[in-house]
Amino acid sequence: MPEPSPREVDLLITGAAEVLTCAADAPDLIGVTSGGVAIDAGAIAAVGDVSAWTGRQVVDAQGGVVLPGFVDAHTHVVFGGSRVEEYAARVAGVEPPAGASVGIVGTTTATRACGVAELVAQAAPRIAEMVAAGTTTLESKTGYGLQPEAELRLLEANRLLDAGTDAELVSTYLGAHAFPTDVAPGDYVDQILDQIPDVAAAGLAEFCDAYCDQGYFDLDQTRRILVRGVEHGLAPKLHLDAYSHTGAADLAIEVDAVSVDHLNFTTEPELRRLAEAGIVGVYMPCLDYAVAHPHPVQGRLLAESGMEIALATDVCPGCMVTNMQLAIAMACRSGGLSVAQAVRAATFGAARSLNRSDRIGSLEPGKQADLIVLDLPRHEDIAYRIGRNSVTTVVKSGTVLEETSW
Ligand SMILES: [Zn+2]
The missing domain is CATH 2.30.40.10 (Urease, subunit C, domain 1)
Known part of the structure; x- marks a missing residue:
C-alpha cells in the first residue's frame, strides 16, 4: 500500500x-x-x-x-483606580496615608468615576499581561460599581473587552459583591433583584455571583439573589467562607451552583458534599498571599475531597497577580497540590467552572x-x-x- x-x-x-x-x-x-x-x-x-x-x-x-491556554476562573479585572498606596502601607504594617484609595469603598469611588471607555482603557493592559502569560480565557466579575448604573457600565466594559482583546472574557454579574455605604442593605438587595432580569435580557452576563460571608450577604439574601439569577438563565456562583464559616456550601448545592470560590473556612464534610454534587471549587492561592490571609486555603484538602479544582489569579485591586504560572507555583508550594493537579486546575478544571469544558481547557x-x-x-x-x-x-x-x- x-x-x-x-x-x-x-x-x-x-x-x-x-x-x-x-x-x-x-x-x-x-x-x-x-x-x-x-x-x-x-x-x-x-x-x-x-x-x-x-x-x-x-x-x-x-x-x-x-x-x-490557561483559563483564569475568577477575576475582578475591570475596576477603576489603584490601591498601591494602601498595599505599600499594609506590607509595612502602617496605616495608609490620608486621601489614599482604601478598600472596596476606595475602589468603588474610583470605579463610579469612570465611564465605560475609561474602564476598558484601564483593564485592557491588565488583560494583555494575562494573555502574554498564557491566559486565553478569563472570567470577569462586576462588583465595584455597587449601584445599578455603575454595574451596568462594568458589564458593558466586559462585553467590549471580550470583543476587543485577544482573550475571551466570561461575564459574571456580581452586584452582590459588598454593600454600598450610601444605600441601606435591604434596599441594595432589592436593587440587585431588580437589575438581574435586565442584565439577563441584555445578554450581558452568563453567571450570577454573590459574596456570602459575615458582614456581606447572608444566606437568605444570597439565596434570593442566586435564585432570581437562575430564574432568568444566569448560572449561579458563590464567594463563600472567605473570612468566616457561613454554611453556604449547602446553599450552593441547593441552587446547583457551577462553582464555589474561596473556601477558606469550608469544612471537610462540606467539601465532600460539594464534590459529590459535582460543583467545582475555585482556588486562589495568590489572593491568600496578597492579603496575608490568616487562614489560607489548603489546596490539598480540596483535592482530597474529590472535587474538580479550578485555579484562578483573582486579579483585583487587592491582588494584582495576572500570571497563572505563578498561581500554579503557589498552589503547589503553598497549597500542597501536585504539579499535575495544579495544571489541570488551570486548564480543564477552570474551563469546567465556566461551563466551557466541552469547547476549551x-x-x-x-x-x-x-x-x-x-x-x-x-x-x-x-x-x-x-x-x-x-x-x-x-x-x-x-x-x-x-x-x-x-
Ligand atoms: Zn472574587
Whole structure:
C-alpha cells in the first residue's frame, strides 16, 4: 500500500518534548504525550504524533511544553483606580496615608468615576499581561460599581473587552459583591433583584455571583439573589467562607451552583458534599498571599475531597497577580497540590467552572485551538521556576497571536 499523502492544515505545532492534553479522563490528570498539535479552521485536528501532517504555518516548540491556554476562573479585572498606596502601607504594617484609595469603598469611588471607555482603557493592559502569560480565557466579575448604573457600565466594559482583546472574557454579574455605604442593605438587595432580569435580557452576563460571608450577604439574601439569577438563565456562583464559616456550601448545592470560590473556612464534610454534587471549587492561592490571609486555603484538602479544582489569579485591586504560572507555583508550594493537579486546575478544571469544558481547557480533536508553548523542558518546571513567564507562543482559536498585540 502506498503511504497516505500528508494532510495539510492551517497550523502545525511540532517539536514538543511534552504535549499536555489535560483531557477530562486523562489518568494522570494532564495526559502527558509528546509531538505536537495539528490545527485547522480554528479547531484541533490531531494531538501527539503529527508526523503525518503538514502545516501552511509551522511553529517549532523547540523541545518545550505545549498545553491548553490557561483559563483564569475568577477575576475582578475591570475596576477603576489603584490601591498601591494602601498595599505599600499594609506590607509595612502602617496605616495608609490620608486621601489614599482604601478598600472596596476606595475602589468603588474610583470605579463610579469612570465611564465605560475609561474602564476598558484601564483593564485592557491588565488583560494583555494575562494573555502574554498564557491566559486565553478569563472570567470577569462586576462588583465595584455597587449601584445599578455603575454595574451596568462594568458589564458593558466586559462585553467590549471580550470583543476587543485577544482573550475571551466570561461575564459574571456580581452586584452582590459588598454593600454600598450610601444605600441601606435591604434596599441594595432589592436593587440587585431588580437589575438581574435586565442584565439577563441584555445578554450581558452568563453567571450570577454573590459574596456570602459575615458582614456581606447572608444566606437568605444570597439565596434570593442566586435564585432570581437562575430564574432568568444566569448560572449561579458563590464567594463563600472567605473570612468566616457561613454554611453556604449547602446553599450552593441547593441552587446547583457551577462553582464555589474561596473556601477558606469550608469544612471537610462540606467539601465532600460539594464534590459529590459535582460543583467545582475555585482556588486562589495568590489572593491568600496578597492579603496575608490568616487562614489560607489548603489546596490539598480540596483535592482530597474529590472535587474538580479550578485555579484562578483573582486579579483585583487587592491582588494584582495576572500570571497563572505563578498561581500554579503557589498552589503547589503553598497549597500542597501536585504539579499535575495544579495544571489541570488551570486548564480543564477552570474551563469546567465556566461551563466551557466541552469547547476549551483540553487539547482534543474537535476542540477550539487555544494553546500555549512554554520554553520549559517539562511541565513540572512551571511550578519550579517561580515567578517566571515561560510563554513563547499563544494560539487563540487557531491564530498565533503577535507579541505586539499583547
Ligand atoms: Zn472574587
